[in-house]
Each structure stands twice: as C-alpha cells, then as structure tokens.
Amino acid sequence: MTIPTIVGAGLIVIGAGLGIGRIGGSAMEAIARQPEAAGKIQTAMLIAAALIEGIGFAALFAA
Numbered sequence: 001m002t003i004p005t006i007v008g009a010g011l012i013v014i015g016a017g018l019g020i021g022r023i024g025g026s027a028m029e030a031i032a033r034q035p036e037a038a039g040k041i042q043t044a045m046l047i048a049a050a051l052i053e054g055i056g057f058a059a060l061f062a063a
Contacts, residue, residue, distance in 0.1 A: 009060055016056030020049045 027045035031038045 012056050012059045016052055019052045023048050023052070 023045055027041050030041050034041075
C-alpha cells in the first residue's frame with residue numbers, strides 16, 4: 001500500500017464515523033422532541049447508518 005492509499009482509507013473511515021455520529025445525534029434530538037415517534041426515527045437512523053457504513057466499506061476496498 002502506498003501513502004496516498006493509506007491516507008485515503010483513513011479519510012474514508014473518519015468520514016463514515018462522522019456521518020454515523022451526526023445521524024445518531026440528530027436522531028436523539030428528534031426522539032427527545034417527539035418520544036412517540038421513537039420507533040420510526042430509530043428505524044430510519046439504523047437504515048441510514050447501515051447505508052453509510054456500507055458505502056464506506058465499499059470505498060475502503062475500492063481503494
């Protein structure tokens with residue numbers, strides 16, 4: 001592996017982590033505002049986090 005590949009992989013992991021963290025934080029705020037919608041919000045959050053992680057994983061292996 002070359003240095004640019006390693007740096008690129010690091011950026012992919014950091015970006016995916018930030019994206020999932022932001023989704024989680026936003027979901028917690030939304031649940032705090034509307035506790036009765038917690039199930040729907042949590043489902044949407046998990047699907048979005050899985051998609052981000054999948055894209056990050058695919059990008060990591062494409063590099």
